[in-house]
Amino acid sequence: MVSAPDQILVVNAGSATLKAGLYAASDQAALAEWQSEWAPHEDDAPEAALRALLDTVAPSRLIAVGHRVVHGGTRFTEPVVIDAEIRAALGELTPLAPLHNGPALALIDAAARLLPGAPQVAVFDTAFHATLPPHAYTYALPYTWYEEWGIRRFGFHGISHASCSRRAAELLGRPLAELKIVTCHLGSGCSLAAVAGGESIATTMGYTPLDGIVMATRPGALDPGVLTSVLAHRHVTPEALESILYQQSGLKGLAGGSGDMRDVLARRASGDERAALAFDVYVARLREGIAAMAAALGGIAALAFTGGVGQHAHEVRAAACAGFGWIGLELDAEANRDAVSDSVISRAGSRVAVLVVRAREAEAIARETARVLGLAPKSE
Numbered sequence: 001m002v003s004a005p006d007q008i009l010v011v012n013a014g015s016a017t018l019k020a021g022l023y024a025a026s027d028q029a030a031l032a033e034w035q036s037e038w039a040p041h042e043d044d045a046p047e048a049a050l051r052a053l054l055d056t057v058a059p060s061r062l063i064a065v066g067h068r069v070v071h072g073g074t075r076f077t078e079p080v081v082i083d084a085e086i087r088a089a090l091g092e093l094t095p096l097a098p099l100h101n102g103p104a105l106a107l108i109d110a111a112a113r114l115l116p117g118a119p120q121v122a123v124f125d126t127a128f129h130a131t132l133p134p135h136a137y138t139y140a141l142p143y144t145w146y147e148e149w150g151i152r153r154f155g156f157h158g159i160s161h162a163s164c165s166r167r168a169a170e171l172l173g174r175p176l177a178e179l180k181i182v183t184c185h186l187g188s189g190c191s192l193a194a195v196a197g198g199e200s201i202a203t204t205m206g207y208t209p210l211d212g213i214v215m216a217t218r219p220g221a222l223d224p225g226v227l228t229s230v231l232a233h234r235h236v237t238p239e240a241l242e243s244i245l246y247q248q249s250g251l252k253g254l255a256g257g258s259g260d261m262r263d264v265l266a267r268r269a270s271g272d273e274r275a276a277l278a279f280d281v282y283v284a285r286l287r288e289g290i291a292a293m294a295a296a297l298g299g300i301a302a303l304a305f306t307g308g309v310g311q312h313a314h315e316v317r318a319a320a321c322a323g324f325g326w327i328g329l330e331l332d333a334e335a336n337r338d339a340v341s342d343s344v345i346s347r348a349g350s351r352v353a354v355l356v357v358r359a360r361e362a363e364a365i366a367r368e369t370a371r372v373l374g375l376a377p378k379s380e
Contacts (some may be wrong), residue, residue, distance in 0.1 A: 007031065007061045007370050009053070009118075010362045011111070012068040013040060013103040016188055020053050023366035025063055025375045028292040030363065032056070040103030047110040054114060065111045065120045066369030070100035070126030070156055070209065079127070079368040080107060082120040090122065094175075097156075099246050119361035121369040128158025131199040136296070139207075153211075155203035155320055157185040160306060161193040162200075163360040169222060171344060172353055180191040182290055186316065187307035187359075188216040188259075190286075194293040202296035204289045210245055213285040219249040220285055254278035261309045261316065283316065287323040292326070303329070303351040311341050311356055321354060328352060 006025035012018070020039070022032040024037040034053065069076075071093045080086055087108065093099040104122075111120055129137075137153040138146065145151040164183045169176035175199045183193045190213050194202040204212030204220075214220045224334055230236050236244070244253075252259030255267065255278035262284075267275035294300040303324075305317055314337045321331045328351030341358035369375075 006375070007057070008063050008064045008066055008366050009057070009106050010066045010068075010365045011050075011053075011104075012361055012365070012368055013046075013107050014188065015223055018049055021362040021364060021366070022057055023363070025269055025370055028363060028366040028370055029068055033362065040106065044310075046103065046106035047114070050107060050110045050114055059115065062115060062118050064369050064373055064375070065115060065118050067120060067122050067364040068125065068159060068365055069104050069122040070125045071097035071154065072122075072126045073154070074150060074152075076122070076124050077127045077130040079121055079123045079372045081372060082122050086122070096154075098242075100209065119373060121372050123159060123365045123368045125158045125160075126154045127155045128162045129153075129155030129193070129200045129203055131201065132203070133201060136202050151207060153203070153206040154204045155191070155200065156209050157189065157191045157193075158200065159305075159361045159364050160359055161187045161191075161195065161203075162198075163364045164304050164306040165193075165195040165198060165358045167342065167357045167360065168302050168353075171342060171355055171357070172244050172302060174246050174301075179301045180299055181302045181304055182293040182297070182300055184286070184290070184303070184305045184310055185307045185359075186305060186310035186313075186321075187288075188312065189218065190215045190220075190307070190309070192286075192289045192293050194296040199307050204292070213289045214260070214282045215250045217247050217250045217252045219245060219253065220341070232375070246296070251282060253277045254281060261313050265313065265315055279315075279319075283319040286320045290320065300327070302350055302355060302356045304357050306357045308359075310357060314339065317345070317354075317356070324352070329354065350368070 008023045008025050010021045010023060016037060018036055018038045019035045021030060023030055038049055056141055073093050108120055139151060142330055161183045165181045166176055169179055181195045183195055187192050189209055191203060191205040193200050210218050212220050237301050250259055251264050255264050255275045257263045264275045264278050309316055317336055321329055330347040330350035331354055332345055332347045339345050339356040341356055343353050344353055346354035
C-alpha cells in the first residue's frame with residue numbers, strides 16, 4: 001500500500017482509457033501511476049474504478065483530488081475548486097464534450113461520495129487556448145450564433161500542449177518565451193497547437209473535440225455538407241450521427257478494428273490495403289495541420305510530438321516529417337526509430353528541431369491542484 005504524508009489523487013477520465021496518479025502535495029512528486037481501459041458510460045464504472053484506486057492507496061492521506069475536465073467553455077479559463085454551483089455549471093457543458101465531460105463528472109460525483117472530506121479541483125483542457133485571438137476562435141457563421149449561443153472555437157488537449165511546449169523548451173535549452181513551437185498531441189484524440197512564447201495562438205480542434213485531424217474513432221474536419229446530406233437523405237438520426245462521429249469514424253471507420261494506431265500499423269505492415277489507406281489519410285491530415293499551425297506562427301523553431309501515438313509510433317513521426325524538408329526539417333532516422341520520450345530526434349543541422357516529449361498531463365493537474373488549494377506555488 002502506498003503511503004506518504006499529504007497526497008493528491010489525479011484522475012484523467014479519457015473516452016476509452018482511465019489514467020490516475022498519486023502525487024505528493026508538497027512538491028507534486030509522482031508516487032504511483034495507473035492506467036486501464038474502461039467503459040465510462042456503464043452505470044457503475046466510475047464508482048467501481050475509483051474504489052479500485054482507493055484500494056491501492058491510503059485514503060486517509062488524500063487531501064485533494066484533481067480532475068482533468070475537457071471542456072470549460074468560456075467561463076472556466078483557470079482551474080477551480082468544485083462546489084455545488086461549479087458542478088452544476090460543468091454539467092451544462094457536457095453536450096459539448098460528451099465522451100469526456102460526462103465520465104469526468106461521474107468520477108467527481110463518485111469522489112464526493114467516497115472521499116467527502118477531500119476538496120476537488122477541475123483543471124480544464126480548454127483553458128490553455130483562452131489566449132486564442134478573435135480571428136482564430138471566430139467561425140464564419142452568423143455572428144449572432146456566437147453572441148447568443150457561444151458558438152466558437154475552444155481547442156482541447158490544452159494541459160498536454162502547455163506541458164509539452166514547456167518541456168520542449170527545456171530540452172532545447174532555450175527560453176520558452178522566444179520559441180515558436182507546433183505541439184502535436186497524438187493519442188486516441190488528436191490535436192495540434194501553435195504555441196508562440198508559451199501561449200496558444202491557433203489549434204486544430206474547435207467547438208467540440210470532433211474537429212481537426214484524424215483520430216482513432218473521430219473523423220476530424222469535415223465538409224459540413226456531408227452531415228446535412230446524411231441527415232436529410234440517408235435516414236440517420238442526429239443521435240445516431242453523433243455516435244458515428246465520436247465512436248465509429250477516424251482510423252476505426254477507415255480500417256475497421258479498434259482504431260488503435262498499433263493495430264493499424266501492424267495490419268499495414270502485413271499488406272492490409274484499408275489499414276494502409278487509413279495511415280495515409282491520417283498522415284496527410286497531420287501534415288496539413290502542422291503546416292497550418294506553422295503558418296499561424298509565421299515560422300517554426302520546433303515540432304514536438306506527445307501522446308501515446310506521438311511518443312511511440314516512429315512510423316507516424318517519420319511520415320509526418322517527410323513532408324517538411326523544404327523548410328529545413330531534417331529528421332535523424334535512427335534517433336526517431338529508437339526514441340521513447342524526452343529526446344531530440346532531428347539532425348544536428350536541422351533548422352527545425354523535432355522532439356518526442358513524454359505526456360505529463362497528470363503532473364500538470366497535480367501542480368495546478370496544489371496551487372489552487374494553496375499547497376504549493378505554481379511552477380514547472
